[in-house]
Amino acid sequence: MKALVLVDIQNDFIPGGAIAVKDGDAVVPLANKLQEKFDFIVATQDWHPADHASFAKNHKGKSIGDVIELGGLQQVLWPAHCVQETEGAKFHAGLDCSKIKKVFPKGTDSQIDSYSGFYDNGHRKSTGLAEFLRNNKMSQVFICGLATDYCVKFTALDSLTEGFETFVVEDVCRGVELKPGDVENALKELQEKGCSLINSQTILNT
Ligand SMILES: [Zn+2]
Numbered sequence: 001m002k003a004l005v006l007v008d009i010q011n012d013f014i015p016g017g018a019i020a021v022k023d024g025d026a027v028v029p030l031a032n033k034l035q036e037k038f039d040f041i042v043a044t045q046d047w048h049p050a051d052h053a054s055f056a057k058n059h060k061g062k063s064i065g066d067v068i069e070l071g072g073l074q075q076v077l078w079p080a081h082c083v084q085e086t087e088g089a090k091f092h093a094g095l096d097c098s099k100i101k102k103v104f105p106k107g108t109d110s111q112i113d114s115y116s117g118f119y120d121n122g123h124r125k126s127t128g129l130a131e132f133l134r135n136n137k138m139s140q141v142f143i144c145g146l147a148t149d150y151c152v153k154f155t156a157l158d159s160l161t162e163g164f165e166t167f168v169v170e171d172v173c174r175g176v177e178l179k180p181g182d183v184e185n186a187l188k189e190l191q192e193k194g195c196s197l198i199n200s201q202t203i204l205n206t
Pocket residue numbers: 046047048054081082107
């Protein structure tokens with residue numbers, strides 16, 4: 001059985017938001033259309049406390065884009081984003097949320113970031129997504145959303161590690177591209193690790 005995972009389709013990742021992903025709003029109508037083909041849909045939601053250690057403003061003398069060491073891991077510093085209960089953390093108003101079975105918040109621990117919808121970046125805590133998919137007999141996981149080179153990528157990598165047949169719906173994702181080529185490299189790495197790239201039209205035509 002197949003599940004659709006909507007990754008971080010939140011205001012702060014859409015143009016006008018704190019980490020505006022270029023053309024990020026383009027995924028909203030596509031994700032809505034795609035949902036017609038799935039009976040099992042879940043979403044991830046970046047959901048940070050205000051003192052989250054991934055925010056540059058929480059480190060004196062550091063700037064956005066700097067890389068620090070955080071709990072033994074390399075951490076990129078971001079603008080403050082997706083702070084719990086704020087407008088920026090909400091799903092885009094145009095996203096159809098009526099079929100979402102469960103929302104998996106991530107990045108809730110101030111001391112560790114979480115790009116993947118399955119685990120934090122240190123693989124210390126599970127969000128429960130893998131168990132939820134398995135308990136509901138899901139074997140194929142289709143992933144779309146924001147951003148290709150971070151949260152989509154790491155969600156897909158963990159999905160593979162968890163043993164799910166994993167697809168990234170390429171045209172229903174957009175990337176941050178801190179460095180040019182990041183999206184292309186992310187997609188290449190995913191394919192090398194066994195992830196399939198698929199176009200939404202192919203799914204809609206089946
Ligand atoms: Zn975040």
